[in-house]
Amino acid sequence: MEPPSHETIRKQDYVFIVNPNGANGRTGDSWKKLLPKLTARLGNNWNISEKLTAGPQHATQLAREAIRDGAAAVIAVGGDGTLHEVVNGFFENGKPIESKLADSFPAQKTALGLIPMGTGSDFARVFGWNSDPTRAIDRLCKGEKKKVDVGQVIYGKERKKRFFINVADLHLSAKAGFYAGMHKRIGNLSYVVGALQGFQGHRNRDLKIRVDGGKWETWSEVTAICVGNSKYFGGGMKITPTADPSSGDLEVVIIKGYKWYDFLLKLHTLYLGSHIRQKNVTSMKVRRLDVEEVDDSTKEKYPGTFVQADGEHLGFLDASFSVIPAAIDFIR
Template sequence: MSTDADSRRQRDYVFVVNPNGANGRTGQQWKKMLPDLKSRLGKDCNIREALTSAPLHGVEIARKAVQDGAAAVIAVGGDGTLHEVLSGFFTDGKLVQPREARPGPRTALGLIPMGTGSDLARHFGWKSNDSHEAIDRLVKDQRRKIDVGRVQLPDDKIDRYFLSVASFHLSAKAGHIASMYKKFGNLCYVIGAIQAFMTHENKDLRMRKDGSQWTVIPQVTAACIGNSKYFGGGMKITPTADPFNGRLEMVTLTDFKWYDFILKLHTLYQGTHVHLDKVTTTSVQTLEVEDAENKSKGRDVYVQADGEQLGFLPAKFSVLPQELDFIL
């Protein structure tokens, strides 16, 4: 039997805000939008505000909210904040359960996009930094089960999940460098790519797709595993990825030289790079990857997901099909 306390808790909407996102703009915009949010949503649910105090704090806040039986946990910030909140929903590849069984739908994930890149918002055609549009979505509360990508690294401290794109080698190193230049807005991704290329070497990597035979892929420049289409602040890197089809789209760039990037950069933004000779595409449910030259100790092939640097190969990528209620 449900109690008054249960039904109140079911209506908790927990907003996980990164006050330092987008160079501090997220915190300012959040303060501005709060009165509108309270007046449009506050009648039907309890608005709980939780500001992150450091990287990875968002994982903890989200996990506790799911365990407490919140109706929704909403990431307020960029793809990095969304990545943390999403990762709080899972442990060991399974959805975290509420401490006490309760009636009603499971906790849903929502997003108010206010980051630098906001690549997941781009996939859905949502505007970044448009609080009115974001509140509309929360008020309508249309939920759909979305696929969730998972990345497992032997050394990573936490379980990692992604909704946009995970990748390794040049793209991941570029993303890592870009994160240090967020004050330049979307230009940070160009700076990241140029700097990463200066010390980059294409590498032979061993890969195993969907549990089949291991194969060496020679001279890999970068490989991207997309649950949705965009990364790097608007590059349409996995142009046919669909977060509702139960699979991940993999795009591998091999044997790229520095001048290929200059000549072909525009194709990455248009999504037409998949037609180039040095690019292959496939769809996967799991992918295991290791450095063919230096199987266990190599710390030079970077791995990222949703723009967050996670560590280095070896890594395993997989999809949890239609696992999570997402507010569209």
């Protein structure tokens, strides 16, 4: 029998999921310039497929379709918000999605890629990547993969589930992220402005915390709790400085008793990652963290304690965070 000709073997898909409105529309313009270069370098080996998002959550749906269809890789093109949505596309109803080719090719798994083109691009920082798209193409050509963990947060009254690759957090920082989203036009400064706005009406709060299924403990005067699968949030703040996305655990940083002026005076330490040496800051490695209001009626009295994941506002406490080790093959 004749061996199959080159033409009859279909190239596998590299699906690029692009937020054209990322970084105030700059992502769309940069992507248009990049696509011909990318096709020239990768097109011989892969079928390049371009999917533009139409709005929030669309990237998740596009990633799910690509993974089900057996794509070799889905590549997020945009900021951390787009990456977050693509990561969530690796799961459905809380479980990893299976390719329809899984029976015939069980070893084949869709990889995750990233061309950082957003406002913050915080996940890219942990690998020391800059925003040069030519370097991103080099990485995709090399195709070297590393297993990365994914964080999972179950939150709110309805116990909804969301996955995160970077940092999930609650209270002041999550409220700050909520406001920062309104100021993206001013770039990374939006996170500092958002934090100062978040301090308006903010009260440090007593919260119940349980680490790795142990005993519940009450922590007083909590300003923020940050749960890092990776190190950075807020456009370069090294908030969970010892987190490593391939470690199999999460770094939890609990900040207590901060006032708005502490935030300004100690802002530089958040960028350096040296804040974890302050006496009102605790850092620990966990596989699971549960956080609840001390007093359930707090939820009714105040607007609740904000919860976010990868800079996306999710809702309000309660919340349970855990890690799924080596969940995704990441092209690095």
